[in-house]
Amino acid sequence: MxxxxxxxxxxxxxxxxxxxxxxxxxxxxxxxxxxxxxxxIILKTDLGERVQLASFGAGLTPLLFDPNTASTHARVADRIHRSLKAWEPRIKLEEVDVREHRSQKETAVATISYRLSATGQTERIALDIPLQSDAAGGV
Structure with a gap:
């Protein structure tokens, strides 16, 4: 224990x-x-990556070349929210906050706050999401 x-x-x-x-x-x-x-695992898995379970994952990789903007952050947060609601029943999401990394312009940071369903304990995890640093979103 x-x-x-x-x-x-x-x-x-x-x-x-x-x-x-x-x-x-x-x-x-x-x-x-x-x-x-x-x-x-859920957040690092792309849709269609798992055989026989094509809808598993968050599908964040296709956003790799999107600009590091508030609009992209909202799409990332939505994908995280939907995937965790679908695939991790042991938590209750409280907040998904995605912002540009303070010192790495080509990275966004997703901070996920959740409560453990079994105990009510609050937890938080952060994940770096690589994105384009320029607003144009090109290579």
């Missing part, structure tokens, strides 16, 4: 990134760590 919470109620799965321990067994993650890893 971590922080008085039985980690089994939050779930368990193969760790991400995949790894093999010193004992030769597959690495596992549980609890809050497993949920964070699940969110990362």
């Amino acid at each position: 971590t922080g008085g919470v039985d980690q089994n109620i939050l779930g368990k799965g193969v760790s991400f990134p995949f790894n093999v321990g010193r004992d030769g067994r597959i690495g596992w993650s549980a609890g809050e760590t497993n949920i964070r890893q699940s969110i990362e």
